[in-house]
Structure formats: structure tokens, C-alpha cells
Amino acid sequence: MVKPIIAPGLVIDGFTIEERLHRGGMATLWRVSRADARMPMLMKVPKYGEGDDPAAIVSFEMEQMILPRLSGLHVPAFVSAGDMSVQPYIVMEHIAGKTLLARLAELPLPYAEAATIGQGIAAALDDLHRQHVIHHDIKPSNIMFRQSGEAVLLDYGLARHDQLPDLLQEEFRLPFGTAPYMAPERLLRSRSDPRSDLFSLGVLLYFFTTGVRPYGESETLRGMRRRLWRDPVPPRRLRADYPPWLQEIVLRCLEIEPAWRHPTAAQLAFDLGHPDQVKLTARSDRLKQDPLSTVWRRRFNRDLTRPTAVSSVAGQLASAPIVAVAVDVTEGSASVNDELRAMAGRILTTLPSARLACINVLKLGRITLDTTLDELGHNKHIDRLAALRHWAEPLKLAESRLTVHVLEAIDPASAILEFARSNHVSHILMGARQNSLLRSLLGSVSAKVAAEAPSSVTIVRPST
Structure with missing residues (x-):
């Protein structure tokens, strides 16, 4: 069967295509309508033509499985999905406003505002993790805020649901994700630890409060692997007025070992919401990166960079x-x-x-x-x-x-x-x-x- 060319005016399963909102590397977003709809909607259609990345259709298949299982204000409401053998699509709630990507021109943000944003994202991650899902692609373009104030996490194509098959892990050897935000353990093909999302949020907080990314813009696998043994420049070295409590939180999120980060997103949200209660350690006033002796020890001692097994997302939450x-x-x-x-x-x-x-x-x-x-x-x-x-x-x-x-x-x-x-x-x-x-x-x-x-x-x- 020849699949229809998506264009304004086309009707697919009762949904009328209205306007193209975004064309990305793996999918296209369209505004759609339906007579009985009670909310604004958009349709996500994967790219699956000749020469397109085969991972696009696999990640779309993951999102089709995961999104209908999610609920609450921190995710876009699921409406419908199209048959993969006829016309694959997902119709979901269209949330008004812009993603955090629109804030990049304003960086660095005031510390208190960045902490409030981080607290909202951590609360959304806590809700997501309680639904057995690790997002694995936390970055500004995948985060919005509702008018009522709740953070909304978008795009579940790279997500892992610990009660569903992990098709990306089963079918591909290389890690998929956005290089500057990817947790170190992801480079070792570990996708089972919810604290990977806390690392990505730490990257975002570092970026939003300093104006630079902690690991640069490297997209090569070799460049990304440096974070397995090299820590970032402490924020206080970049900004002398950086609050010690915020550096404590950010550097804890960016710890190489997941066990050294906050145990859960809820505990991270708690710290961001109670800066006066944050317990300061040596992280808080650090001005230099770890010495080379520590870096070399990490690099050549494989036990230090071997990811620890996590039985389940629910198990990790229940323990902390x-x-x-x-x-x-x-x-x-x-x-x-x-x-x-x-x-x-x-x-x-x-x-x-x-x-x-x-x-x-x-x-x-x-x-x-x-x-x-x-x-x-x-x-x-x-x-x-x-x-x-x-x-x-x-x-x-x-x-x-x-x-x-x-x-x-x-x-x-x-x-x-x-x-x-x-x-x-x-x-x-x-x-x-x-x-x-x-x-x-x-x-x-x-x-x-x-x-x-x-x-x-x-x-x-x-x-x-």
C-alpha cells in the first residue's frame, strides 16, 4: 500500500491535518483537529523514507508503546496512534507555549529562577519515574511549562519503560541521545538507571546558570567518553558569585558514578526547593577540577566506570x-x-x-x-x-x-x-x-x- 503524502487538508483516521509545526531529524509535527476534540492536538509522524535513519522508526515504536501508559500533568495527554503497517502516527495534546530552548538567548539565568525551573523538572521526573519510565533525553527542547506552572516532558522516543521491551537496546550497539546531556553510564550501554535523568538535569542547570555546557559541544563518541573519567570545571570558577548550595547540587548531579548523585528525582527537587537546608560538602567551594592522578585512576580502573545494575525503576525509588x-x-x-x-x-x-x-x-x-x-x-x-x-x-x-x-x-x-x-x-x-x-x-x-x-x-x- 502506498502511504499518503502528509499535507494540510488531508484527513487521517478522522484527524484533519492543518499546519506543519516542526520538522526534525526523526519526525515531523503537525497541528491537527477533529470534530469531537476537547483540546488542541498535534500529530507526530516519523521519518521512514529512503535514506532515513532506521533508528527513527524504532524510537517511534517505543514512543507508541510508552506514551499511552503515561498520565498526569507532566506529560502530554495521549489521544490516538496509527497502525505501523498503514500510517504510523501519534496524536497527543498540543501544549501552548515554547520549550526551554527559547530561553537560551537569555543565559545565564538568575540563580533563583534556574533553581525553580530545575525543581519543576525534577518533580516531573519523579512523576515519570514512578510510572516506570526513564526519559533519557532531558534537554531544553524537550521541556515545556504549562500555564499552571507544571513542567511537561516531551518526546519519549529514547525512553526506557522497565516493564516493556527496550527495542533500542536490543537492536542497536551505539547509544542514542543528545551528546552534551548524555550520562556517562549511557556510553556503557546502561539504560536501566533513573539517575541518568538526574545527570542530564545537572547539565541543564549548569548550562542555564553559567551560559556554557559542562562538557562542551562534542558529538563524537570519543569526545563523549571523556566524561567517564573527567569532571567539569566547577561553576564557581566561571562565576565568582555562584551560590555554594547550588554548586553542591549541580556537581552532585554531574557525578560520574550514579551512586554519588541524588538517589531520586524527589530528593533533588527537595534540595532545589530548600536551599537553606542543603548540606554543603567539599563540592560546594571547589574551584578546580579533580587532579590528574584521580583522572588517570578513573580512566584505567575499569571497575570505577562499570555501571551498577539497577533491578527496576520502582526498586530504586522505594530504596530512597x-x-x-x-x-x-x-x-x-x-x-x-x-x-x-x-x-x-x-x-x-x-x-x-x-x-x-x-x-x-x-x-x-x-x-x-x-x-x-x-x-x-x-x-x-x-x-x-x-x-x-x-x-x-x-x-x-x-x-x-x-x-x-x-x-x-x-x-x-x-x-x-x-x-x-x-x-x-x-x-x-x-x-x-x-x-x-x-x-x-x-x-x-x-x-x-x-x-x-x-x-x-x-x-x-x-x-x-
């Missing part, structure tokens, strides 16, 4: 959750706090990559004028931060695994829920208050959190 524990620091809460600490300790012992966020709600009055000082003249907020750290001391956690947060709110339950949603918390621990008249009339904080939380909730009662 963000656990939030709501601690009451007022008098009379010691017994339940002891039980909370014991429960947190058991969870953290079994999950050495987990992060603990200790939170306390400083309740504000609905109509009263609140003061920042107590009757002794102490700052309430600072005192509670200190109390949270004191509560966590017996757990003996590394600084990188612990953060403390005092939330000021009228409604404690709503504050805890909002913290959990915005910080991608996987598990909430909190204590249950004893019976009281107020509790029976208004309902308990723990009951509301348990009913509405986006994650697992464990309610702890004091032992009797």
Missing part, C-alpha cells in the same frame, strides 16, 4: 523515599515522640538512602495577632527548629539525610498535607493525641492527614 515525621515539641508529648523516633529509626535502618524531614506546625490564631517571641523573649520559630534537631539526635543520621522545618499555619493538618504534596513525601509519620473534648468536636489532625494524604501514613500511639 522522603519520610516526613510530624513532631509535637510541646509539653506532654514525650511518650508519643519516643514512639515516633523508634518507628522512624526502624524505617531508616532498612532504607539507608532514605531522607527524614522533621516538621512541626507553629499554629497561628484565626483572629488573634500572633507574636514571634514567647513569654521569655525567645524566638518561637528558632526554638522549635532546635527542638526538632534535638529530637532527631538519637537517630544519629548523616547531615545529608536530615532536614528540619517549622511550618506556620492556622490549620496544622492542611500545612502537613501541603508539605507532603509539594515535597514528594512517600511516607508520613505522626502521633495520635489522646481523647479530648476538643478532638471529638473538631476532629483530629492525624485523622485528616490519614484521609487526604497523597502518600502512606503511619499513626503512632504511645505505649501503655
Whole structure:
């Protein structure tokens, strides 16, 4: 069967071709319409003519398999797909606006703005990884932001779904991707680690905050392989005012070994959203690249550049959750706090990559004028931060695994829920208050959190 020439006015399976929006190396994008459509749509058609790259049709086949399985605001909504033997295509939601590629003329961006962009992308990656997918092509042209603020990840032709066959891995020997953003382990044919996406996001953050790419523009395989043993120039050497907390995050993303990066996209998003809580290491004030002795050791010790096997995306996420524990620091809460600490300790012992966020709600009055000082003249907020750290001391956690947060709110339950949603918390621990008249009339904080939380909730009662 002769395939039709795609042109404006052509109708394919009820979709009317309207306007060509983009012509790329592997596919063409068209604006399309249909009488019953409730949203703007575009059609993606692969290039599969004489002389075209055979990888184009394989990557399109991967996208046809993956996109219908995805949902949520961080991906374009799937509408329909065409039969590969007749006319291959994918129809999806057309998102208004431009990709981050349009921002390149403005680089370098202000640090706070770049961190906010990075936090949004990390949140989108966390959502994608929870759906068993590694994107493998994070770059400015594949990222948009909805008018409501959510980052949207585009183009799943190079993606890996860990519950589907990986056709690119099975059929091709060379790695596919965009050279400046490709993680080192990808060069060793490893496509199973979600932390590869965190490396690519680190490249983007470096580029957006310095104006230069950390590994240059090399497209040759030989040039790309240098990142297996050579670290980038620290951003603070390029910009003297570069914030230490941001360099800590960016260089951690760009670590050669995936195990040295953030364990999950959720933990990366957490750091970008809480710069004051970032634990600084030697990375933060580095001005020079690693010495040549370290570089040569990496280059000739193959054990240092051999990728570690990752059983599954879900397994990697489950091993490194963000656990939030709501601690009451007022008098009379010691017994339940002891039980909370014991429960947190058991969870953290079994999950050495987990992060603990200790939170306390400083309740504000609905109509009263609140003061920042107590009757002794102490700052309430600072005192509670200190109390949270004191509560966590017996757990003996590394600084990188612990953060403390005092939330000021009228409604404690709503504050805890909002913290959990915005910080991608996987598990909430909190204590249950004893019976009281107020509790029976208004309902308990723990009951509301348990009913509405986006994650697992464990309610702890004091032992009797």
C-alpha cells in the first residue's frame, strides 16, 4: 500500500491535518483537529523514507508503546496512534507555549529562577519515574511549562519503560541521545538507571546558570567518553558569585558514578526547593577540577566506570523515599515522640538512602495577632527548629539525610498535607493525641492527614 503524502487538508483516521509545526531529524509535527476534540492536538509522524535513519522508526515504536501508559500533568495527554503497517502516527495534546530552548538567548539565568525551573523538572521526573519510565533525553527542547506552572516532558522516543521491551537496546550497539546531556553510564550501554535523568538535569542547570555546557559541544563518541573519567570545571570558577548550595547540587548531579548523585528525582527537587537546608560538602567551594592522578585512576580502573545494575525503576525509588515525621515539641508529648523516633529509626535502618524531614506546625490564631517571641523573649520559630534537631539526635543520621522545618499555619493538618504534596513525601509519620473534648468536636489532625494524604501514613500511639 502506498502511504499518503502528509499535507494540510488531508484527513487521517478522522484527524484533519492543518499546519506543519516542526520538522526534525526523526519526525515531523503537525497541528491537527477533529470534530469531537476537547483540546488542541498535534500529530507526530516519523521519518521512514529512503535514506532515513532506521533508528527513527524504532524510537517511534517505543514512543507508541510508552506514551499511552503515561498520565498526569507532566506529560502530554495521549489521544490516538496509527497502525505501523498503514500510517504510523501519534496524536497527543498540543501544549501552548515554547520549550526551554527559547530561553537560551537569555543565559545565564538568575540563580533563583534556574533553581525553580530545575525543581519543576525534577518533580516531573519523579512523576515519570514512578510510572516506570526513564526519559533519557532531558534537554531544553524537550521541556515545556504549562500555564499552571507544571513542567511537561516531551518526546519519549529514547525512553526506557522497565516493564516493556527496550527495542533500542536490543537492536542497536551505539547509544542514542543528545551528546552534551548524555550520562556517562549511557556510553556503557546502561539504560536501566533513573539517575541518568538526574545527570542530564545537572547539565541543564549548569548550562542555564553559567551560559556554557559542562562538557562542551562534542558529538563524537570519543569526545563523549571523556566524561567517564573527567569532571567539569566547577561553576564557581566561571562565576565568582555562584551560590555554594547550588554548586553542591549541580556537581552532585554531574557525578560520574550514579551512586554519588541524588538517589531520586524527589530528593533533588527537595534540595532545589530548600536551599537553606542543603548540606554543603567539599563540592560546594571547589574551584578546580579533580587532579590528574584521580583522572588517570578513573580512566584505567575499569571497575570505577562499570555501571551498577539497577533491578527496576520502582526498586530504586522505594530504596530512597522522603519520610516526613510530624513532631509535637510541646509539653506532654514525650511518650508519643519516643514512639515516633523508634518507628522512624526502624524505617531508616532498612532504607539507608532514605531522607527524614522533621516538621512541626507553629499554629497561628484565626483572629488573634500572633507574636514571634514567647513569654521569655525567645524566638518561637528558632526554638522549635532546635527542638526538632534535638529530637532527631538519637537517630544519629548523616547531615545529608536530615532536614528540619517549622511550618506556620492556622490549620496544622492542611500545612502537613501541603508539605507532603509539594515535597514528594512517600511516607508520613505522626502521633495520635489522646481523647479530648476538643478532638471529638473538631476532629483530629492525624485523622485528616490519614484521609487526604497523597502518600502512606503511619499513626503512632504511645505505649501503655
